[in-house]
Structures are given as structure tokens and as C-alpha cells.
Amino acid sequence: MKKRKTLNMSTTEAKRAASKTTPAPAKKMTGAEMVIEALIEQGVEVIFGYPGGAVLPIYDELFKNKDRIKHVLVRHEQGASHAAEGYARSTGKVGCFLVTSGPGATNAVTGLTDALMDSIPVVCITGQVPTHLIGTDAFQEADTTGITRPCTKHNVLVKDVNELAGAIHEGFHVARSGRPGPVVIDIPKDIQFADGNYKAAKDSMKHAYKPRTMPDMDGIEAAIELMASAKKPVFYTGGGIINAGPQASKLLRELVRETGFPVTSTLMGLGAYPASGKEWLGMLGMHGTFEANWAMHDCDVMICIGARFDDRVTGRVDAFSPNSVKIHIDIDPSSINKNVPVDIGLIADAGEAMKAMLQIWRAKGCKSDSAALKKWWKQIDQWRGQNCLAYKNSDKIIKPQYALQRLAHFISKDPRDAYVSTEVGQHQMWAAQFLPFDQPNRWMTSGGLGTMGYGLPAAIGAQMAHKDALVIDVAGEASILMNIQEMSTAVQYRLPVKVFIMNNQWMGMVRQWQELLHGERYSESYTDSLPDFVKLAEAYGGIGLRAETPQELDDVIKEMMKTDKVTLVDVRIDQRENCFPMIPSGKAHNEMILSADADKFDKKLV
Amino acid sequence: MAKPKEKVSKSVYGATPVTQQVESHTISILVINEPGVLARVIGLFAGRGYNIESLTVAETDHDKHLSRITIVVTGTPRVIEQIKTQLDRMVPVQKVRDLTTTGPFVDRELALVQVKSEGDQRIEALRIADIFRARVVDSTLDSFIFEVTGTAGKIDAFVNLMRPLGLADVSRTGVAALSRGKMKKEIKKGE
Ligand SMILES: Cc1ncc(C[n+]2csc(CCOP(=O)(O)OP(=O)(O)O)c2C)c(N)n1
Numbered sequence: 001m002k003k004r005k006t007l008n009m010s011t012t013e014a015k016r017a018a019s020k021t022t023p024a025p026a027k028k029m030t031g032a033e034m035v036i037e038a039l040i041e042q043g044v045e046v047i048f049g050y051p052g053g054a055v056l057p058i059y060d061e062l063f064k065n066k067d068r069i070k071h072v073l074v075r076h077e078q079g080a081s082h083a084a085e086g087y088a089r090s091t092g093k094v095g096c097f098l099v100t101s102g103p104g105a106t107n108a109v110t111g112l113t114d115a116l117m118d119s120i121p122v123v124c125i126t127g128q129v130p131t132h133l134i135g136t137d138a139f140q141e142a143d144t145t146g147i148t149r150p151c152t153k154h155n156v157l158v159k160d161v162n163e164l165a166g167a168i169h170e171g172f173h174v175a176r177s178g179r180p181g182p183v184v185i186d187i188p189k190d191i192q193f194a195d196g197n198y199k200a201a202k203d204s205m206k207h208a209y210k211p212r213t214m215p216d217m218d219g220i221e222a223a224i225e226l227m228a229s230a231k232k233p234v235f236y237t238g239g240g241i242i243n244a245g246p247q248a249s250k251l252l253r254e255l256v257r258e259t260g261f262p263v264t265s266t267l268m269g270l271g272a273y274p275a276s277g278k279e280w281l282g283m284l285g286m287h288g289t290f291e292a293n294w295a296m297h298d299c300d301v302m303i304c305i306g307a308r309f310d311d312r313v314t315g316r317v318d319a320f321s322p323n324s325v326k327i328h329i330d331i332d333p334s335s336i337n338k339n340v341p342v343d344i345g346l347i348a349d350a351g352e353a354m355k356a357m358l359q360i361w362r363a364k365g366c367k368s369d370s371a372a373l374k375k376w377w378k379q380i381d382q383w384r385g386q387n388c389l390a391y392k393n394s395d396k397i398i399k400p401q402y403a404l405q406r407l408a409h410f411i412s413k414d415p416r417d418a419y420v421s422t423e424v425g426q427h428q429m430w431a432a433q434f435l436p437f438d439q440p441n442r443w444m445t446s447g448g449l450g451t452m453g454y455g456l457p458a459a460i461g462a463q464m465a466h467k468d469a470l471v472i473d474v475a476g477e478a479s480i481l482m483n484i485q486e487m488s489t490a491v492q493y494r495l496p497v498k499v500f501i502m503n504n505q506w507m508g509m510v511r512q513w514q515e516l517l518h519g520e521r522y523s524e525s526y527t528d529s530l531p532d533f534v535k536l537a538e539a540y541g542g543i544g545l546r547a548e549t550p551q552e553l554d555d556v557i558k559e560m561m562k563t564d565k566v567t568l569v570d571v572r573i574d575q576r577e578n579c580f581p582m583i584p585s586g587k588a589h590n591e592m593i594l595s596a597d598a599d600k601f602d603k604k605l606v
Numbered sequence: 607m608a609k610p611k612e613k614v615s616k617s618v619y620g621a622t623p624v625t626q627q628v629e630s631h632t633i634s635i636l637v638i639n640e641p642g643v644l645a646r647v648i649g650l651f652a653g654r655g656y657n658i659e660s661l662t663v664a665e666t667d668h669d670k671h672l673s674r675i676t677i678v679v680t681g682t683p684r685v686i687e688q689i690k691t692q693l694d695r696m697v698p699v700q701k702v703r704d705l706t707t708t709g710p711f712v713d714r715e716l717a718l719v720q721v722k723s724e725g726d727q728r729i730e731a732l733r734i735a736d737i738f739r740a741r742v743v744d745s746t747l748d749s750f751i752f753e754v755t756g757t758a759g760k761i762d763a764f765v766n767l768m769r770p771l772g773l774a775d776v777s778r779t780g781v782a783a784l785s786r787g788k789m790k791k792e793i794k795k796g797e
């Protein structure tokens with residue numbers, strides 16, 4: 001029998017009043033100076049941005065403080081926003097970017113929304129028209145706080161210079177605390193010029209924002225009890241574990257070692273558990289593996305840590321894992337019971353929760369039901385035997401899966417630490433399926449928003465943080481054109497980012513849906529005119545390479561690995577390949593289409 | 607609720623979930639009174655498609671810059687749970703309390719009701735106003751403005767009775783509510 005027990009407390013109980021410390025003697029300075037001071041106090045080393053009238057005083061200070069803070073000039077504010085995300089995702093720190101009022105701010109909206117959906121901590125500083133002009137439709141005025149309210153975790157328009165430093169400190173605190181997210185600080189130009197008192201970070205917590213991070217121990221005990229008696233358990237992990245820091249990934253590995261349970265992960269959580277681990281089932285969801293989705297469907301105890309039951313993961317909700325007792329650990333109380341009702345909901349930081357789980361598991365001398373687990377693993381091995389990622393290779397044409405397997409091979413041979421970002425489409429899903437990640441913070445992709453154009457700027461952000469690392473953007477030929485201008489940024493800062501374009505001439509993912517679900521009517525998904533990517537790379541001052549046959553591929557990848565400048569690689573892949581497995585939306589996990597029986601899929605059904 | 611059709615959905619999303627019983631809850635929210643805070647709360651309701659029946663807001667503690675927003679919402683238990691947690695995670699929100707689930711509470715609304723009539727109807731309006739303990743706050747030879755307070759239901763009743771008696775205009779404040787003394791322990795989510 002299932003007992004519905006939810007043990008989460010409201011976060012308000014965890015919000016404490018701000019502690020009253022004696023403020024340090026106030027330093028007088030201008031608003032623009034405060035911005036720099038506050039960023040430095042917050043540990044910002046790199047800021048991505050683009051100047052304009054309403055941020056000129058801040059740019060003036062950046063000029064004077066070149067040795068204290070590094071500015072990266074992007075070529076489009078959207079680029080700055082994703083670069084900050086890539087920086088944040090690959091370092092675990094808050095990413096920061098600076099844009100002007102009006103169009104600068106509106107161009108940043110996509111990146112802010114992306115960061116909100118994927119819980120990436122970023123702070124965006126926007127210039128605003130002078131206070132006395134706000135509301136007059138002044139030149140380059142936009143209601144930035146109004147526009148960004150639904151796509152930020154928090155935002156604020158600073159109207160008093162004495163509150164500016166505090167607002168920035170608090171912005172960083174909010175961005176990184178609890179469920180991370182984007183924060184906008186909108187600063188009118190007159191406030192940047194005005195003199196005022198600088199407040200240090202410790203005197204700045206107006207909102208006393210302090211989300212709960214420690215789990216309810218009764219809930220942990222109940223969860224452990226269920227886990228110890230589970231016959232067909234599965235860990236369903238997500239980006240929350242990455243956000244909880246490298247320590248949380250270590251704890252997950254310990255927990256898996258201790259229990260012997262199988263692990264799957266969302267797109268956002270790849271790397272928290274090593275792809276080389278024997279308990280690893282691969283990614284789950286719409287393009288997840290057969291074994292991961294079947295394990296989710298058939299399990300009796302599901303332990304969800306830092307994932308949010310997204311519709312791309314659950315498929316049809318009413319058929320989602322129908323016979324399991326569900327434990328959900330999330331730092332955001334609103335994630336619990338949002339899409340799927342759970343039996344035990346625990347509000348906690350993923351790392352803290354797993355630490356508590358391990359502690360109780362050991363203290364109670366718990367053991368997994370090894371006989372049952374053995375049977376479960378046997379079943380899982382049968383599913384694995386489906387070999388769901390198998391594809392028919394060719395010696396005439398480059399199969400996308402083959403290209404990625406070769407890429408993975410050369411990455412594994414390379415001594416450098418590797419970071420991979422992606423654009424959005426089939427290539428993104430293939431990358432998730434075919435590139436193994438053994439460490440957290442190595443994989444940057446736009447999951448929640450699915451933003452084409454994310455990958456190149458995100459790779460730039462990651463490369464800025466890890467100068468000596470190997471940073472690769474796995475791209476589609478359509479997506480890459482959405483922020484191709486950032487090639488210039490990569491050239492300017494000598495960032496040897498590799499852009500591995502899986503060029504199928506199609507918006508492949510759109511074409512796949514049209515083929516399977518829209519009667520093969522390929523409306524506007526073919527790109528009749530594409531640039532010559534080799535020449536394009538050269539025009540930007542980078543390096544261009546091309547592979548047209550499987551025989552050329554290895555040499556081209558080897559060449560790419562050696563380049564010391566931004567490199568575009570035009571890999572001409574099979575134009576007709578589809579990404580499988582696939583769970584058509586509105587279908588259940590056990591109704592997945594595999595590439596082997598893709599031909600049997602009745603397109604007339606739709 | 608119709609069963610989801612047994613064909614592949616063309617939608618990017620799955621089948622719509624089965625609906626639960628709709629309830630009405632009075633939620634009291636203590637917020638830091640800063641610019642944009644009301645827009646943030648309202649934006650949540652608009653953006654996520656929640657229903658607001660009534661909304662009242664005013665500063666309640668000037669020194670601490672606190673305002674109280676009282677919202678009457680309708681939705682299934684799951685939606686109401688979502689509304690509360692979504693509100694609770696907003697940075698300027700200090701406290702969210704579901705008065706409907708945390709024991710007895712008092713809720714009141716004030717309305718100004720203008721009635722234009724003559725003769726018997728005018729006298730009848732006054733008589734009913736007396737029963738409802740409504741006060742006359744403005745009077746001309748052919749009109750009254752009544753001030754009436756009470757639960758939303760009482761005000762509905764009063765307004766309905768005034769309708770045939772020359773009801774001209776109504777202005778309502780929305781619901782203000784507080785828990786009665788000695789609160790029961792806060793009900794935990796999902797119970
Ligand atoms: C900004 C944006 N616009 C539209 C889409 C819808 N969309 C999703 S995948 C896709 C096609 C991507 O094509 P490509 O980059 O060539 O990748 P492929 O699927 O071919 O690998 C489109 C248009 C999107 N995700 N993002």
C-alpha cells in the first residue's frame with residue numbers, strides 16, 4: 001500500500017530575519033565605481049558585455065580597472081548572456097554580464113529565460129535611461145524590469161545610489177542561493193554618475209533570502225526505509241546535482257556504490273554520475289535509452305534527486321511509472337507535486353540530502369535486497385540487449401552517430417580536460433547519447449528553453465574560464481547561424497573553441513517531426529542556401545575544416561584538436577538520419593520507437 | 607473528462623491531465639513593500655494561468671516596509687498548492703499563509719453601493735440597508751451611497767437586493783482576512 005506522506009516545510013519558515021551586524025564605515029564613491037567594487041567583492045573575474053549610452057559611466061570605470069576585472073566584448077547581447085551561462089555552468093560560479101538599456105536589455109531576454117529554465121546563476125547588469133526620463137519613452141528606454149520580471153528569479157530597478165551596492169550584493173546572493181537563477185540589476189544613468197555610500201556585502205541583505213537547504217530527517221528516514229526494501233529501484237537524477245556542486249556528484253557516486261541501484265539522468269544532469277559507471281543506464285526521456293525509460297516505467301521505488309519531472313522526461317503523465325513509490329528531493333518547493341504527485345517530497349539541497357541519506361543508510365546498517373536487485377539487473381541487462389543506440393554505419397556517407405563516436409574517441413585520447421556545449425536539435429540529442437561524461441560541469445546545453453544559438457557563446461564562456469581546456473560546441477548548421485557572430489569574439493580573445501557542425505542541411509529535428517508526425521510535409525525545414533563554413537571561418541579570422549566522407553573524418557578531427565584558434569568544422573552528415581529512440585509526445589515510456597522498427601511506425605496514424 | 611485519444615498527439619505536449627475538484631482558498635501574503643512586488647504577484651497568476659477571485663493589498667507596517675496581500679483563489683488542490691509554493695519562493699515574499707487550511711479566520715470586504723431611486727423603492731432600500739447594518743455615506747434627493755462591510759457573500763446578497771431598487775454603481779475593496787486568535791499548527795503541504 002502506498003502512503004501519501006509529504007514532509008516538506010514551507011520555505012518561509014526557513015527564511016530568517018537578517019542578522020544585525022554593525023555596518024563598516026561607508027566609503028563614498030560614484031554609482032559606476034560601486035558597480036566595479038561590488039563585482040570585485042563578489043569575486044567576479046570576467047564580465048561579458050556590450051557598451052551603449054546608458055552604461056557608459058560603467059564602461060569608463062571598466063577602462064580604469066582593466067587589471068582588476070576582465071571584460072569580454074561580445075558581438076550580440078544574447079551572446080553575452082549565454083557566455084555568462086557557459087561560464088557559470090563550467091565553473092559553478094555566478095556568471096555576469098553587462099548590457100545597455102533598451103535594445104541591449106531586450107537582446108538579453110533569451111539568455112535570461114534560458115538561465116531561468118535551466119537554473120543557471122547569472123547576474124545581468126543593464127543600463128537604464130536617467131531616472132527623470134523613465135516613463136517618457138526616452139531614447140532607448142525599455143521597461144526592463146517589467147519585461148524581465150517573468151524571466152528572472154529576481155530583478156530590481158535601483159533608484160537610489162545608496163542602495164546600489166546592496167542591490168548588487170543581494171543579486172549575487174539570490175542568483176546563487178537555493179535554486180539558482182538569473183537576476184537583473186537595472187541602473188539608470190544618473191545613478192551611475194551620482195555619489196553615494198558603498199555598502200559591503202555583509203551589510204546588504206534586505207530581503208533575508210535564505211531558502212531551506214537541510215532536509216527533514218523524518219523524511220530522509222522514510223525514504224531510506226523505502227529504498228532498503230525496494231525490489232526494482234532507480235535513481236532519476238538531474239541538473240540539481242550539478243548545481244549542488246562537485247561534492248554532490250561525489251555523494252551520488254557513493255550512494256550508488258552503497259545501494260547498487262541503477263542510475264539514469266536528465267539531459268541537464270549528465271556527468272553527475274559517470275557514463276563509464278556500470279550502474280549507468282544512459283539518459284532518459286524523449287530521446288533517452290531503452291533501458292533508462294523502461295527502468296523508469298517498471299520501477300517500484302523511484303528516487304528523484306534534483307530533477308523536475310519535465311514533460312520531455314515523463315512522456316504521458318498518466319502513464320508515467322505507474323507502479324512506483326516516488327521520492328522527490330528538490331531545493332525548490334514548487335517543483336514538488338507540480339507535474340507528478342510524489343509520495344515523499346523533501347525540500348533540500350541535493351548534496352545535503354544525499355549526505356543525510358548515506359548517513360542514515362549506514363547508521364541503520366541498511367542493505368539492499370540483493371536477491372531482488374539481481375533479478376532487476378537481469379531485467380535491465382535484457383533491455384540493454386536491445387542495443388537501442390545501434391545504427392547502420394556506412395562507408396560512403398558520414399553517419400552522425402559515427403561522427404560523434406569518433407569525436408568521443410579523440411576527446412578521450414586528449415590529455416586536456418574537455419568541455420562540451422551544444423546547440424539545439426538532433427545533434428544535441430546525439431551528443432547526449434554518444435558523448436560520455438564522467439565529471440560534472442563538463443556539459444553545457446540548453447535544456448529547458450531549447451535555445452538554438454546557445455552553444456557557441458556558451459563554449460566561449462567556458463573557454464574564458466578554462467583557458468587550457470578543450471572546449472567543443474557540437475552544432476547544427478541551422479543553429480550555429482543564430483549566434484555565428486561570436487566567432488569574432490573567439491578570435492579577439494584567442495579562444496580556440498572548436499565548433500563541430502553536424503551539417504545535414506536540414507533543421508533535422510524539425511524534419512524528423514514532420515516526417516513522423518506531419519505526413520512528410522517538409523515545410524520550411526530545408527535550408528537551400530548555406531554559407532561555405534570553411535570560408536566563413538576564414539573570413540572571421542578562424543580556421544575552417546571540412547569532412548565529407550567517413551574516410552576523411554579522423555584526420556579532420558585530429559586537425560581540429562591541434563588548432564590554436566577558433567575552428568569551424570563542417571561535417572557533412574547523412575541528411576536523412578533520424579534520432580532514436582524516440583518517445584512521441586503524448587506517449588508513455590514503454591511506447592518508444594526504436595531505429596530498428598522506425599519503418600514500422602505508422603505515419604498514417606497522424 | 608474524455609479519455610486521451612489513442613493516437614499520436616501532434617502537440618509538443620502530452621494529454622491534458624484529469625481535472626480534480628475546484629476549491630476556493632484565501633491566501634494571505636506578507637511582502638516587502640517595494641516597487642514591482644504587486645506586478646510580480648499578479649504576473650505569476652497571469653503567466654501560469656491561475657484564477658484570482660479577489661485581491662487586496664496595502665501597507666500594514668510602515669517601518670518594516672511590509673504589505674499584506676490577501677488573495678482569494680480558485681483551483682484544484684494541486685493548483686492551489688502550486689500557487690502557494692510559487693508565491694513563497696519569490697524573493698520579496700516573507701510569508702505565505704493559506705487561511706483556509708490553517709484554522710478559522712475572519713474575512714471582510716467593504717463595498718460602496720450607490721442606489722438611485724424614488725418613493726417606496728427608496729424607503730425599501732434604506733430598510734434593507736438597516737438590516738445589513740449598511741451606513742449611508744452620501745445622500746441626495748434621488749440617491750444614496752451605502753457603505754457595507756461583511757463577508758463577500760453578505761455583500762453579494764446586499765448588492766443583489768439593491769438591484770431591483772435602483773442599483774447604480776458598486777465599488778468593492780476585495781477581501782481582507784486574518785486568522786482568528788490561537789492558530790492551529792500550520793498545516794504541512796500535501797496533508
Ligand atoms: C531559437 C529557436 N528557434 C526555433 C527552434 C525550434 N527548433 C528546434 S530544433 C530546430 C532545428 C535545428 O536545426 P540544426 O541546428 O541544423 O540541428 P539538427 O536538428 O539538424 O541537428 C529548430 C528550428 C528552437 N529550438 N530555437
Ligand SMILES: [Mg+2]
Nearest residue numbers: 476477506508
Ligand atoms: Mg541540421
